[in-house]
Amino acid sequence: MIEGSGIEKSFRSRGGVLGARRVQALRGVDFAIPKGGAVSFIGESGCGKTTLGRILAGLETFDAGRLVVDGEDLSALKPKRREPVFRRIQLIHQDPYSALNPTATVEMTLRDPLSLRARQTDRPHSWVSSRATEVLEMVGLDPGYVLPRYPHQLSGGMRQRVVIARALTVDPEALVADEAVSMIDVSLRLGILDLLRRLRSELGVSILFITHDVATARYVGADGELYVIYRGQIIEHGATDKVIANPVHPYTQCLLSAIPVMHGLEEPGVDRLEPTEPLSELQAEGGCLFASRCPFVAERCRAERPQLMPVGDSGHEHACFFPEVRRVVATPIG
Amino acid sequence: MTMTAGSGDPLVTAAVVGGGPSVQIRDLTVAYRIAGRDMAAVAGIDLELPPGSITGLVGESGSGKSTLALALLGAVQKPGRITTGSIEIDGVGDVVTLAPKAVRKARGAQIGYVFQAAQNSLNPLKTVGRQLLDLAKSHDVDDKQSLVRQAKSLLERMGLDAGRMLDAYQHELSGGMRQRVGIMFALVLNAHLLVLDEPTTALDMISQANILSIIRDVSTDRALTTLVVTHDIGVVAEVSERIAVMYGGRLVEQGPTTQVLRDPKHPYTRGLIRAIPRLHGDPALAQALPGRPPTLGTTPETGCVFRERCDVFARLQLPACVETDPRPTPIDGDRLVSCHAVASEHQQADREARA
Numbered sequence: 001m002i003e004g005s006g007i008e009k010s011f012r013s014r015g016g017v018l019g020a021r022r023v024q025a026l027r028g029v030d031f032a033i034p035k036g037g038a039v040s041f042i043g044e045s046g047c048g049k050t051t052l053g054r055i056l057a058g059l060e061t062f063d064a065g066r067l068v069v070d071g072e073d074l075s076a077l078k079p080k081r082r083e084p085v086f087r088r089i090q091l092i093h094q095d096p097y098s099a100l101n102p103t104a105t106v107e108m109t110l111r112d113p114l115s116l117r118a119r120q121t122d123r124p125h126s127w128v129s130s131r132a133t134e135v136l137e138m139v140g141l142d143p144g145y146v147l148p149r150y151p152h153q154l155s156g157g158m159r160q161r162v163v164i165a166r167a168l169t170v171d172p173e174a175l176v177a178d179e180a181v182s183m184i185d186v187s188l189r190l191g192i193l194d195l196l197r198r199l200r201s202e203l204g205v206s207i208l209f210i211t212h213d214v215a216t217a218r219y220v221g222a223d224g225e226l227y228v229i230y231r232g233q234i235i236e237h238g239a240t241d242k243v244i245a246n247p248v249h250p251y252t253q254c255l256l257s258a259i260p261v262m263h264g265l266e267e268p269g270v271d272r273l274e275p276t277e278p279l280s281e282l283q284a285e286g287g288c289l290f291a292s293r294c295p296f297v298a299e300r301c302r303a304e305r306p307q308l309m310p311v312g313d314s315g316h317e318h319a320c321f322f323p324e325v326r327r328v329v330a331t332p333i334g
Numbered sequence: 335m336t337m338t339a340g341s342g343d344p345l346v347t348a349a350v351v352g353g354g355p356s357v358q359i360r361d362l363t364v365a366y367r368i369a370g371r372d373m374a375a376v377a378g379i380d381l382e383l384p385p386g387s388i389t390g391l392v393g394e395s396g397s398g399k400s401t402l403a404l405a406l407l408g409a410v411q412k413p414g415r416i417t418t419g420s421i422e423i424d425g426v427g428d429v430v431t432l433a434p435k436a437v438r439k440a441r442g443a444q445i446g447y448v449f450q451a452a453q454n455s456l457n458p459l460k461t462v463g464r465q466l467l468d469l470a471k472s473h474d475v476d477d478k479q480s481l482v483r484q485a486k487s488l489l490e491r492m493g494l495d496a497g498r499m500l501d502a503y504q505h506e507l508s509g510g511m512r513q514r515v516g517i518m519f520a521l522v523l524n525a526h527l528l529v530l531d532e533p534t535t536a537l538d539m540i541s542q543a544n545i546l547s548i549i550r551d552v553s554t555d556r557a558l559t560t561l562v563v564t565h566d567i568g569v570v571a572e573v574s575e576r577i578a579v580m581y582g583g584r585l586v587e588q589g590p591t592t593q594v595l596r597d598p599k600h601p602y603t604r605g606l607i608r609a610i611p612r613l614h615g616d617p618a619l620a621q622a623l624p625g626r627p628p629t630l631g632t633t634p635e636t637g638c639v640f641r642e643r644c645d646v647f648a649r650l651q652l653p654a655c656v657e658t659d660p661r662p663t664p665i666d667g668d669r670l671v672s673c674h675a676v677a678s679e680h681q682q683a684d685r686e687a688r689a
Contacts (some may be wrong), residue, residue, distance in 0.1 A: 044538040045509075130538030156395070157625055185394040186565055190609045190622035212539050219611035219620060258543035259613065260568030266612075277510050277541045279493055325399055331595075331615045 001058065002033040002089070002174060002206065005067035009051055009232075025051045026067065027232040029210040030308075031225075033174060036204040040240060042214055042255060043229040044277075049210045052229075056208060058086025069173070079171060090167035093181040096159035097244025100151040106162050107132065107147040112239045113169040124237070133305060135165040139195055157188035164195065174206040175199065180215060193219050214256060219243060226254045238316030248311055248323035251290045261330045271326035353557025354526045355381035355424030355444070357406070362419035362430075364401050364410055366630065373630045374416065375401040376583045380662060380670075383527075385424070387558040388553050390570025390591065392606075393580035394627045402452070402580070403529050403563045405429070407447055408437035423527060442473055446520030448513070450532040455516060456504040462515055466522070473523060481522065488518045490553075492548050497624035510541035514548065521552065528553065528560045534569055546573045567606060571595055580604050582639030585623045585662070589669030599671040601644045638674065646675045654678075 009026040025048045033039045041049040054060040055067070067074045069085050077085070093099060100109060110132040116125050121280060136143040139161040151159055160180065164292045177196060181189040197220055209220050217226065218240055226240040228251065231312055236249040247253050254275030261268045284292055287302040294301065298321070304321040339632040342646045362379040366370040376398035383389050393399035398663070404410050406421060408429040420571055421429040426440045441447065457465055466485050470478050486496035492514040503615040504512060513533060519529055533549065534542040550573055570577050571591060576587040578600065587600040598604045605623040612620065627644035634637055637656040647655050654660070655672040662670040663677040 044540060124579055157626060185627060186567070187394055187609055187623040188605055188626060190611070193611070194622055214539075215611040215613050218613060219617045222617045222675045230439065255539060256613070258539040259564075260543075260546070260572035261567065262479075262571045262595050262607075262610075262612075264571070264595035266614075274547070276493070277508075277538070277544050279495075281506075306456060332612075332614055 001035055001068075001070060002208075003066075003068045004052075004056075004166060005053065005066050005068075007052070008063045009048070009055065009060070024053075024196070024232050025222075026062070027125065027210055029229070029232070029234055031227060031234075031237075032104075033206045034210055035173075036200055036206055036223030038200060038209060038240075039227065040209040040211065040214075040217035040221055040224065041227045042211055042217055044255075046231075047229045048232040050178055051231055052193055053091060053178045053208065053210050056174070056176050057089050057091035058082070059091065059286045083179050083261060088173040090170065090172045090175050092163055092167060092175055092177045093182045094182055096163045096183070097151060099163050100159060102151055105148055105150055106136075106154075109162065109166055109296075110135065110169060110180055111164065117169060117171075131200060132328070134235070135168045136162075138168060139165045140191070155188070155239060156184050157191060160192055161195065164192075164199075168203075172205055172297075176208045176210065177220075178210040179212070180209075182211075182213070188256065189216070190219070191315050196220050199305045214244060214259060220328075228255065233319065235290065235319045236317065237308070238311075238314065242314065243315055244329060246316075246317075246325045247328065248325055249290075249318045249320045250294045253328045254293075254295075257328045259330070263334075266330035266332055268330050269326075269328040272328050272330075273326070288319075290325055293328060296324075339450045353660065354559030355426070356361040356385040356525065357381075357424070357559060358420075358422040358562075359406070360420045360422070362405060362421060363417045364398075364404070364405050364684045365417045366411040367415070368630070369422075372417065374417075375630060376405070376580075377400045378661075379419070379585050379658070381578055381585060382547040383559050383561060384576070385559050386553075387576060388550070388574040389576045390574035391561060391563045391580060392565065392567050392570050394565055396582075396627055396629050398583040399563050399565075399580050401533060401583075403447075403531055403561065406561070407441055407445055408432065408434075408531060409441070415681075430642065439473075441659075442469065443523045444525050445525070445527045445529065446525030448516040448528070448533055450535060457513060458504055461501055461503055463520045465519070466500065469519065469522070475523070479535065482574055484524075485518055485522045488521055488552075489550055490513065491552070492517065493544075509537050510540075510544060513537065513545050517548065517552065517682075521556070522557075526556065528559055530559045530561070531563045532565065533562060534564070534566070539553075542569070542573075544624075549573055549653070567595075567610060579606070582674060584634045584639055584659070585673050586640065586673070586689060589666075590661075591670060593666070599665065599669070599676050600640075600673050601646045601675075602640050605643070605645070646673075650675060 007026050007029040010022045010024045013021055013023045043049050055062050074082050074085060108123050110118060112317050114128040114131050114242050133143040143160050146291040181192050184192055193216060196207055200207055207220055211217050224240050226243045228236040230251050237251045247256055254273055258275055287304060288306055291297050291301040300321050306321050307316045308319050310317050359379055359381040363374055365374045366375045391399050405416060410416060416430050426444055429437060470481050475481050489496040489499050494514055535544050574591050575689050577591045577594050581602045587603045598607055608621050609623050638660055641655045652674050660672040660674045662672045664670055665680050
């Protein structure tokens with residue numbers, strides 16, 4: 001179980017005419033990832049979802065809030081004690097090519113973390129190569145083929161599987177997959193997503209799925225939870241399928257409306273919106289963060305910032321003064 | 335349509351009247367010479383772009399879709415060359431046999447091209463406005479003022495603050511803005527054939543939706559003949575009237591988008607559509623396509639290029655699939671499918687209908 005509460009993070013932005021200013025990347029984010037569960041964070045680039053993934057993987061610090069892993073409050077631990085906990089949360093990012101050392105074969109890539117693991121757990125050295133074979137088979141690769149090869153000799157899909165295999169060498173508790181399939185060929189994407197699903201069900205690995213593509217998030221964890229994040233604030237959260245079918249926040253509705261409709265197979269949702277992207281960098285800080293882009297903005301939205309509040313008692317939450325279910329998702333024909 | 339900057343050029347005027355040109359690609363083969371061997375990146379392509387239509391060209395990496403788009407521009411680079419075929423563009427001629435100078439003139443003036451990752455096609459050291467003047471110079475445009483006017487009206491049409499855009503450097507622009515600037519550059523000389531290579535890759539969903547609606551709008555406004563090259567079948571579904579699916583350098587299926595999506599015939603098209611997760615229904619209905627796409631070196635030399643991943647071949651093991659490269663078979667009016675199994679099924683149905 002990984003729990004975050006009130007996580008805040010700000011960065012100093014570079015340059016600008018008026019000099020550096022602070023950009024709030026995360027604004028009091030609360031979330032929980034149950035063991036073997038799937039949690040998805042969706043939002044546009046710059047919304048803070050990548051920062052959150054990096055914080056979870058221990059690659060970034062946070063300014064305020066608590067991060068609790070299996071009952072241990074990481075903020076209270078000394079860095080030395082914190083490290084082994086973070087090691088069990090592995091980050092899989094977008095570009096598998098830059099994640100692998102180009103001068104190392106797959107065998108070399110897997111050997112280092114496995115040797116360390118063998119020493120830590122008093123296993124014989126022979127375990128290293130048998131375990132390497134095992135993790136490669138687990139991710140659907142032929143060990144005989146990939147072990148002696150360099151990253152450039154493998155396809156994008158195979159490389160991403162190698163990255164996942166390397167993550168498995170530490171027996172991770174959770175994988176943070178940040179746009180993990182966006183650079184993979186379309187016909188191979190589902191294979192990687194399938195693998196993540198399998199790791200969930202067979203190894204009990206939790207998956208934190210970070211993406212702008214709601215459909216892939218749903219594929220990995222339709223039974224999981226979805227968090228929609230806008231400029232660092234969670235603006236809607238609930239069971240993935242519930243939020244997709246009954247979104248109440250206009251931003252969630254904009255994101256869902258932007259998904260291409262497969263004309264011929266689907267009809268656009270009756271309430272589909274025409275979202276617009278922000279074409280100027282001036283964004284108001286007061287009131288609702290989404291007010292300047294919201295098609296349904298009202299006076300109150302510019303004056304006051306809505307906080308997360310529940311819809312019914314199903315755990316579905318939103319941060320909107322005027323929540324309304326809209327049918328924006330395409331429906332199948334026939 | 336008002337006469338604009340590029341219209342002083344005699345080459346331009348021919349095609350401007352009546353909107354987008356028609357494009358006929360016949361038996362096109364582009365080969366790359368690697369280690370003394372010609373390897374075909376695209377082979378035997380027949381494709382027609384009807385005037386004033388949007389066609390989506392879908393394929394995975396290595397399918398040859400970008401090579402095909404480059405051939406259309408007459409911009410295939412060595413060690414690649416066009417070994418057979420013709421590309422007839424109304425008002426331009428056959429790009430394959432045209433003199434390099436004439437092709438260069440046609441690019442920009444008649445054929446507008448938006449590159450993949452527009453950020454890489456903009457000069458980081460010059461403002462957008464400065465690059466516009468460079469374009470004027472390279473295309474001998476005398477009336478710079480009307481060129482700037484045209485650029486501004488295009489940028490405003492796409493929802494941008496035109497004055498600010500022309501003064502901006504590329505690093506000051508978001509991905510969506512750069513893509514709009516790329517489209518402006520492609521159209522500012524009044525090109526009527528627009529080719530966009532992966533116009534929405536690396537964009538957010540909402541930016542993508544905006545760019546797609548811009549492509550639809552400008553194509554209609556200016557009656558453009560548009561080719562959208564993409565790996566994302568969703569992009570094609572949203573924007574194009576016709577779809578052409580490429581695999582291993584071959585066009586395996588083409589036809590009206592809604593028909594192809596509703597009832598895909600080629601096993602690859604079927605597999606590709608099935609592999610896309612949707613927002614409704616059982617997520618487990620999406621199924622991965624086994625195997626992986628071929629590269630130049632691994633494309634089979636004889637027979638169907640898709641057979642290794644094909645569920646129909648796995649079941650029927652037709653000898654034809656191993657022996658000959660399937661040619662496009664017309665079915666249901668204006669659809670073309672290159673598959674032995676589909677062709678023989680179709681012939682059989684035809685015979686039964688006649689009997």
